[in-house]
Amino acid sequence: MSRTWRTSGRLTAGLLSTLIVFLGWPAPAQAAGQVTSIANASITEGNSGTTNMTFNITYTGGSAAETVNWTTSAGSATAGADYVASSATASLPAGGCMCASVTVPIVGDTLDENSETFTVTLSSVSVGTIGTGTATGTIYDNDPLPTLNINSVSQAEGNSGTTNETFTVSLSPVSGRTVTVNYATSNGSATAGSDYTATSGTLTFTAGQTSKTIDVPISGDTTYEANETYTLRLSGASHANYGTRTGTGTITNDDGVPVISVNNVSSAEGNSGTSNATFTVSLSNPSYQTVTVAYATANGTASAGSDYTATSGTLTYTSGQTSKTVNVSIQGDALNEADETFALNLSSPTNATVGTGSGTETILNDDAAPSLSISDVATTEGNSGTTNAVFTVSMSAASGQTVTVDWTTHDGTTTAGLDYAAGNGTVSFAPG
Numbered sequence: 001m002s003r004t005w006r007t008s009g010r011l012t013a014g015l016l017s018t019l020i021v022f023l024g025w026p027a028p029a030q031a032a033g034q035v036t037s038i039a040n041a042s043i044t045e046g047n048s049g050t051t052n053m054t055f056n057i058t059y060t061g062g063s064a065a066e067t068v069n070w071t072t073s074a075g076s077a078t079a080g081a082d083y084v085a086s087s088a089t090a091s092l093p094a095g096g097c098m099c100a101s102v103t104v105p106i107v108g109d110t111l112d113e114n115s116e117t118f119t120v121t122l123s124s125v126s127v128g129t130i131g132t133g134t135a136t137g138t139i140y141d142n143d144p145l146p147t148l149n150i151n152s153v154s155q156a157e158g159n160s161g162t163t164n165e166t167f168t169v170s171l172s173p174v175s176g177r178t179v180t181v182n183y184a185t186s187n188g189s190a191t192a193g194s195d196y197t198a199t200s201g202t203l204t205f206t207a208g209q210t211s212k213t214i215d216v217p218i219s220g221d222t223t224y225e226a227n228e229t230y231t232l233r234l235s236g237a238s239h240a241n242y243g244t245r246t247g248t249g250t251i252t253n254d255d256g257v258p259v260i261s262v263n264n265v266s267s268a269e270g271n272s273g274t275s276n277a278t279f280t281v282s283l284s285n286p287s288y289q290t291v292t293v294a295y296a297t298a299n300g301t302a303s304a305g306s307d308y309t310a311t312s313g314t315l316t317y318t319s320g321q322t323s324k325t326v327n328v329s330i331q332g333d334a335l336n337e338a339d340e341t342f343a344l345n346l347s348s349p350t351n352a353t354v355g356t357g358s359g360t361e362t363i364l365n366d367d368a369a370p371s372l373s374i375s376d377v378a379t380t381e382g383n384s385g386t387t388n389a390v391f392t393v394s395m396s397a398a399s400g401q402t403v404t405v406d407w408t409t410h411d412g413t414t415t416a417g418l419d420y421a422a423g424n425g426t427v428s429f430a431p432g
Contacts, residue, residue, distance in 0.1 A: 034061040034064075034066075034128025035060055035130070035131040036058070036059040036092070036122065036127075036129070037058055037059070037122075037130070038055055038056070038057045038122050038133065038134070038135040039057075039135055040055075040136045040137070041055045041056075041135065041136075041137050042137065042139075043137075043139060044139075044140045044142045045106055045107070045108050045140065045141060045142060046106070046142070047142070047143070049108050050106060050107055051105070052103040052104065052105055052106070053103065053104045053137050053139075054103050055103075055104070055120050056099060056100075056101050057090050057092065057100045057102065058092075058098060058099040059092055059099075059128060060098065061128065065093050065094040066092050066126045067090065068092070068122050068123070068126065068130070069087070069089050069090075069122065070087065070090055070120055070121065070122050071087035071123070072085050072087065072104055072120055072121075072137075073118065073119050073121060074118055075116070076117050077116035077117055077137075077139055078116075081107060081109075082106070082116050082118070082139055083104055083105065083106050083137070084104065084105040084106075086105070102120070106139055109176070110143050111143060111173075111174060111175060112141065112144060112146055112173075112175045112177065113175070113176030113177050114176075115138055115141055116139045116141075117136050117138050117139070118136075118139075119135065120137060121134045122134070145175075145241045146172055146179065146240050146241070147172055147241050148170070148171055148234060148240045148241070149170050149172070149243040150168070150169045150170075150234055150245065150246065151244070152247045152248040153165045153166065153167055153247065153248075153249055153250070154227075154249070154250035154251075155218060155249075155252060156252045157195075157220050157221065157252065157254060158218070159220050159222050159254075160220045160222075161220050162217040162218060162219055162220065163217070163218050163220065164215040164216065164217055165196075165215070165249045165251075167232050168211060168212070169203055169213070170210060171205050171209070171211070171240060173210075174208055175208075175239065176207050177207055178204060178206055178238075178239070179204075179237070180202055180205070180236075180237070180239075181202070181203050181240065182200070182202050182203075182234070182236040182237075183202070183203065183214055183232055183233065183235070184199070184232070184235070185200065185216060185232050185249075186230065186231050186233065187230055188228070188230045189226070189229050189230075190228035190230040190249070192230070195219055195230070195251055196216055196249070197216065197217040199214065199215075201214075214232060216230075216232065218249075218251055221255070221286075222285045222286065223285065223287065223288060224253065224256060224258055224286070225253050225287070225288035226253065226288065227251065227252050227253055228250070228251045228253075229248055229250050229251070230249050230251075231247065232248075232249060255285055257287075257352060257353060258284050258286070258352045258353075259354070259355040260281060260282070260283055260284075260291070260293050260354050260355060261281070261356035262279055262280070262282075262295075262344055262346055262356060262357070262358065263280050265277055265359065265360075265361050266363075266364055267362075268363075268366040269307075269331070269363045269364065269365065269366060270330070270332030270366070271333065271366070271367070272332045272333070273332050276328065277327070277329075277361040278328075279325065279327075279344045279359050279361070280323060280325055281293065281315055281323070281324050281325070282322060282323050282324075283321070283322040283352065284355070286319070287317070287319065287320075289319070290318055290319065291317040291350065292314055292315065292350045293315050293346050293350075293352065294312070294313070294314050294346070294347045294348045295312060295314070295315065295326055295344055295345065295346055296311070296312035296344070297310050297311045297312065297328055297343065297344055298343045298344075298345055299342055300340070300341035300342045300343055302342040302361075302363050304342070306331060307330070307342070307363060308330050308342055309329040311327075311328045311344075328342075328344065328361060330363055333400065334397065334398075335397075335398060335401075336365060336368060336369045337399065337400030337401045338400075338401055339364050339365055340362070340365075341361065341362050341363070342361055342363075343358050344358070345357060346358070367397075369399070370398070370399050371396040372395055372396075372403075372405050373393070373394050374391050374393045374407075375392040375393075375394070381419075386421070389420070391407075393407070395429055398432050400432070401431055402429065402430055402431060403428070404427065404429070406426050406427075407424060407425055407427060408423070409423050409424065
């Protein structure tokens with residue numbers, strides 16, 4: 001079978017190639033030295049919408065027009081998020097420029113991020129060979145670094161154990177790359193170890209994260225004190241600037257002003273010399289301030305000088321102290337007496353209030369009651385009138401209190417009214 005073709009004018013190289021394929025004729029040899037290449041391209045991304053990145057394709061060494069396929073593929077840039085995946089066929093004309101340009105839409109955003117790349121690859125050139133068949137598209141970021149900020153916090157300390165004060169570190173706006181920042185506490189009026197636990201470390205914000213928290217343990221106590229502070233400072237940030245770089249942690253006092261109280265005591269007096277009655281004067285809770293209070297004894301049924309030694313003074317509690325004692329000398333004796341009391345009174349407190357302001361000391365008697373005895377007497381009656389028979393009533397020991405005893409007569413071999421006058425009465429011994 002034979003085919004005859006007539007043409008008017010000249011067939012283009014592309015049309016001729018199409019006819020050869022259509023008719024099944026053998027394809028002519030490709031033009032020697034004709035090379036097609038694509039060049040790298042770059043663009044700044046923009047903040048919204050899309051901007052076209054243009055790649056230039058050229059070929060050399062030939063006079064016929066040609067076509068070449070091209071397609072994109074991801075690198076560090078992601079199709080859809082950073083650029084629009086694209087592919088097409090480019091036509092390069094004969095003569096003149098012998099070049100073509102292809103465009104890939106670049107997606108704008110406001111994320112700070114690293115420059116990103118993707119590739120455009122050539123394939124299936126219709127004439128000649130492919131030289132540089134792959135080009136890199138570089139998307140330059142145009143967004144400022146995000147800013148790191150840390151807040152300040154406050155919390156009541158509690159009475160025991162630990163509770164956390166939680167700081168929040170914020171990143172704004174959102175970043176497209178990993179951001180890291182170091183943090184560390186430092187003392188203010190609060191002291192690490194006693195008031196809070198020293199804390200340090202590194203925060204890592206992966207792409208898209210905007211908030212992290214830092215917990216600092218706060219130590220509880222029962223000490224009345226002023227509010228205390230420490231700081232948490234950011235340092236060594238990567239891929240971010242600082243806004244508020246230092247946060248203040250305030251430890252709020254939740255303990256009341258101390259209340260001062262004195263107890264009641266009792267002690268045996270002893271038979272001689274002196275011994276101490278010891279009062280304890282206590283604060284309800286410790287204080288960061290110096291606390292003072294005045295004290296003085298006051299008579300009750302016991303008398304200063306004879307039963308105890310009058311005592312007065314001032315107690316001083318330095319920071320953290322909660323207990324002091326006051327000794328009052330008690331006079332010993334061998335007198336049986338009732339238990340006696342005196343008071344220790346508190347007054348004029350500073351940096352505290354008085355709760356139980358008076359303590360009582362009871363001096364316990366430790367001497368037995370004396371025994372009583374009466375003597376026998378003998379009296380000559382006489383011949384007329386009356387004569388007194390004098391009996392002596394004695395105590396085995398002096399007493400510290402009034403002792404009384406009743407007496408009455410009773411007949412023996414004598415008869416009341418004939419031999420003696422019946423009688424009765426009371427004998428009284430004053431103290432001593």
